Amino acid sequence: MFTCYLCEKETVYTRYFCSDCNELKRILAVYGASECKDILRRVCIRGEEQRNYKISAELKKEIESRGDETYFKKKKSNSV
Numbered sequence: 001m002f003t004c005y006l007c008e009k010e011t012v013y014t015r016y017f018c019s020d021c022n023e024l025k026r027i028l029a030v031y032g033a034s035e036c037k038d039i040l041r042r043v044c045i046r047g048e049e050q051r052n053y054k055i056s057a058e059l060k061k062e063i064e065s066r067g068d069e070t071y072f073k074k075k076k077s078n079s080v
């Protein structure tokens, strides 16, 4: 019984990689590590501007789900 060499979380018995990491390994073999790394950086790693946009969108969604803007007004008055 060992721990997966890649994620270091899943337990493996007869292989080095768990099933998820084995799939990742096959994808890396098909597309190449460089292209996969580039895609992950562009898609998964967000810059500060992108994070702020996401936070604003989530706040707007929460306000809309409440049906009023009291939450947003309260947040603004607390930050001043």
Ligand SMILES: [Zn+2]
Pocket (backbone or CB within 6 Å): 004, 005, 006, 007, 008, 009, 010, 017, 018, 019, 020, 021, 022
């Ligand atoms: Zn794994």
